[in-house]
Amino acid sequence: MKKEDIASFIVYLLMIALALILGFTLIRSTFSSIRSLPMNSFLFAFLIILVGLAVNALGLEVGHVLGGLLGGYSIVSFNVFGLCFYKKEGKTKFGFKSFDGLTGETILAPKSDKANPKAYVWLPLFMYLIELIVCIVLYSLGIEKVNENGSPLPMLALISVIFIAISSMIALYNFVPVRLDSMTDGYRLTLISKKVNIEAYNELMRVENLQREGKEVDKIKVFEEVTDFTASMNLMTVYNYLSKKDYQEATKLIDMMTVEPEKISRTTYCRLMAQKLYIKILTEPIDDVRKYYDEQIDDKLRRFISNDMSMESLRAYVLIAGVLDESVGEVEYANSKKAKALKRSLPSRAKIEEQLYSDALNKIFELHPEYKKDLEAK
Structure with a gap:
């Protein structure tokens, strides 16, 4: 839950x-x-x-x-x-x-x-x-x-x-001042305690209204002052970059948000690092990625990625399993979690998450074509 x-x-x-x-x-x-x-x-x-x-x-x-x-x-x-x-x-x-x-x-x-x-x-x-x-x-x-x-x-x-x-x-x-199954006034109070969060809240309403009207959201404001809420807004831009396969700009924005981990919650930080790891495994030489994984991804972050039921973490996990660990069993396990993780994603991100996960599987199949047959047989 x-x-x-x-x-x-x-x-x-x-x-x-x-x-x-x-x-x-x-x-x-x-x-x-x-x-x-x-x-x-x-x-x-x-x-x-x-x-x-x-x-x-x-x-x-x-x-x-x-x-x-x-x-x-x-x-x-x-x-x-x-x-x-x-x-x-x-x-x-x-x-x-x-x-x-x-x-x-x-x-x-x-x-x-x-x-x-x-x-x-x-x-x-x-x-x-x-x-x-x-x-x-x-x-x-x-x-x-x-x-x-x-x-x-x-x-x-x-x-x-x-x-x-x-x-x-x-x-x-x-x-009650916590996030519930809907956006309550109590939770809004925790968001608007900072001026930058008020700006982010207004930007969120602007974007949601455009999406509600079926209009294209051409540009979303990027917030340099990082909080959990501004990070969630900046993630919209990260997903735009990922949808266009502009991995360099997506990584730059993720790096900006994770330079001071103490400013955001542990969950937000770990999911951002999972996004970065996903991009690295997808785009960089395996030896370089393996070195980065061994030196920069500590045990706590690895456990979070393996246990977290979000598409951000699951995409990174399936690439770790298929590319770094070369374990078809772990890839199968990741696939078994996909439907549940996808349900927990924002509805507006379901389509792009499907594509990003598909890109991860294609990367694995390029290196291990035999995995595709094993997965299709399940």
Whole structure:
């Protein structure tokens, strides 16, 4: 499992735990305190939950819209539970679309280089806190009037405590400061802590919007200040170079990003080194590559490349197996991991990763034609 899969699983467990705790304490006691309900208690609770989900999901994306506008962005699309308003060819349209998030997604486009996503991230959190305070006040007022016949406040207390549970679950998912199975506001906060990451974030949105519209991305900004996020942006340019077989420029950019390993995470560094090793084995004399591998690739990096379930590492691993180690068994093992590694790649990179892996196999088959027959026989 990837780190974000594990983190997501933990967050979902915490959300369920939060729902159970509030459900069996505040919500249950409030239900039992109210003398009469307008309908069956389970049906009433179900309807309030549906309304609470709709209101909180809508409120979250409204916060994103307002924050985006304040930050200097235009709104590309507004999506709540798949119901999407989006712009196409200058016109606003409506349709059903998938979304990257728990309950919805708002996609932005920077109007200028000065656009800043901080309001986009912070405003929904501020709105959640206001909702929480209002609901707590209403609950406190309502629970005091629970013995008064005909008073609407006890009913309001029940609605408020259900809203607290729903909004808190959504907030827990959306504001936890780690990468989950979608791009959350909490993770965005960790990205935009540095000015260069804000520039990279705006560039990412620009590129993604062009790709979404089916337009060609001719040039992507290269960031000389290296962080994990700017490195991920620079990788787009690396892949462009690799697709054109411009290995020299790809290597130059990788070298720039790895000159100070302490500025990026271990995983990012190792995958960049795997990319560099892939290029070297593919393009340089075997004796030179073997010397580089023996002297520059330490045991920790070798273990990472052999165990990492990413196409970057797998491409390097299959070349190590077939060219340096000359082991058809290891090549077969690498091939068995390809489908799983490819699923973990970004969808936009699937096609180029297929081609790069094919280039690696062709290099192996040039040196060992008999391997091709062995692999085809499997």
